Amino acid sequence: MTDLTLAELAAAVRARDVSPVELAEEYLGRIDRDNEKVGAYLAVDREGALAAAREAEALVLSGTRDLPALCGVPVSVKDTWPVKGLRYTAGSKVFADRVAEVDAAVVTQLRQAGMVVLGKTNAAEFGCSSCTETVFGAARNPHDLARTAGGSSGGAAASVAAGLAPAAHGSDGGGSVRIPAACCGLVGIKPTRGRVSPAPGPDSAGLATAGPIARTVADAALLLDAMSAARPGDTHQLPPVPDGHFANSAERDPGRLRIGVLRGPASDDPWCRRACEDTAALLADLGHDVADAAPTGPDDYREEFAVVWSLLAASVPVPAEREQDLLPLTRWLREKARGYDAVTFMSALVSMQAAARRIATRYDRFDVVLSSATAALPPLVGGLADADPERTFENMLEFHPLTPLANITGQPSLTVPALRTPGGLPAGVLLTGRYGAETTLISVAAQLERAQR
Secondary structure (H helix, E strand, C coil), X not given: CCXXXXXXXXXXXXXXXXXXXXXXXXXXXXXXXXXXXXXXXXXXXXXHHHHHHHHHHHHHHCCCCCCCCCCCCEEEEECCCCCCCCECCCCCHHHCCCECCCCCHHHHHHHHCCCEEEEEECCCHHHCCCCCEECCEECEECCEEEEECCCCCHHHHHHHHCCCCCEEEEEECCCCCHHHHHHCCCEEEECCCXXXXXXXXXXXXXXXXEEEEECCHHHHHHHHHHHCECCCCCCCCCCCCCCCHHHHHCCCCCCCCEEEECCCCCCCCHHHHHHHHHHHHHHXXXXXXXXXXXXXXXXXXXXXXXXXXXXXXXXXXXXXHHHHHXXXXXXXXXXXXXXXXXXXXXXHHHHHHHHHHHHHHHCCCCCEEEEECCCCCCCECCCCCCCCHHHHHHHHHHHCCCCHHHHHHCCCEEEXXXXXCCCCCEEEEEEEEXXXXXXXXXXXXXXXXXXXX
C-alpha cells in the first residue's frame, strides 16, 4: 500500500480496494519500525489516527457517493502548527510539554478532506532554521542518514521520503517547504500569499505559508486543493478555487511558456548547477522559450529580511527565565531583534516590499523562473551550524540563496526533483511563477516529471 501515490490511495479507498484502518495500521507500523533512525515524527497519534480511520471506513462502507476527496488517506502535520490534543512544541524545549487546544485552520481543512492525521513531525525551533536539529533530535535524510533532511519542515519531508506518510503538511517562510523537499527528492509547493490560512496564528510579515510536500506533482497539487482556504481576519486572502482546481492542472498541458533561467555562480555545487542546466535543456526540448534571466541573490534582500526574520523569532512569547533554553541561533535572532524599535521594523517591512517589487519586475517578462533549489547538496547533520550564530545564519543563506525570494514577493514557488548523484543524493530545481499562478507551475512541473521518467 505504501508504494501507492496519494491519488492512487484515494482512488483505492473509494473503490474499497484498500481499507482506511489497514492503511493507518500499515503506516503506524512503519513509523514504529523506522522513525527512531530517521527522526521524522516528534509525536505519533496512534489512538486518534485509528479512530479517524474507522470513521472514514464507516463512511466508505455506508455507500454514500459524497466522499471527501482524500477520505481515509493518512498525512503528517508539522509541529509548528497546532493539532488539538497533541504535543505542540514548535521545535523548542521551552514548549516541550505544551498540548494544543485547537486545530490550525489548515488541519481542519485536511480533516474535512477526509485525511487521517498520523502525528506531528519534527521541525526547526520556531521554524527559524533551514535544517531540523533540535533538542528532540535531528530529522535525517532517508537517502543518507548522515545528512540533513533540510528545514524547517525537515521531519515532514523525512516522513514522506522514508515512507512514513504518503504526503505531509509543511510550512515555508524562507524556503522551509522547498528546501527539505529538494534535500529529500520530493515535490514541495509554497503557495501564493493568502492561498492558505495561517489561523490561529498571525502572519504579520506575509512571509510564511503552509504548503504540501509529496512524492509527485499530482499528489502535491491534490494536497494543496485540500489546504486552500481563507479565514476571517487573515491579513492576506485569495478567492476560493473550485474543487480539484490544482489537481486538474497537473493533467493539463501548460502550453508554450517563457522560461527565465537564473543560473547559479561557479561556486555552487556542480550537481546543483547541472540539475538547473539539464532542466533548462529539457524545457527547451519540450517547446518552451528558454532564456537567461538577470541574476538575483541575498544582497538583494539580506538586510531587510534579517531584520524581519529576527523580529518574527522574537514575537514568540517566551518567559525571560526560559530564554537560556532556546537554541543558539534562536537566542541570537531574538537578541538581535531587541535592538530594534517599531520604526525600524516598519522601515524594514517597507524596504522589503520595495525589494519585492524590484525583484518581481525584474522577471515580469517570464511566465516561470527556473533555478537550482539549493546551492549545495544536503549537508551533513550539523554541517550548517557554527559556534557563531551569525555565521550559521549566513551559512543558511549560502545554502539556499534563492528560496526566500518568493516569500518576499508572495509569489508561488515549487521544487521538483531533477537528478540523483552517483551516490544517490537528490538535487532539485526551483520553479517560481506569477502571483496567483500555481496552476502554471503545477502544469509545467508535471510535464517535466513525465518527461524525466
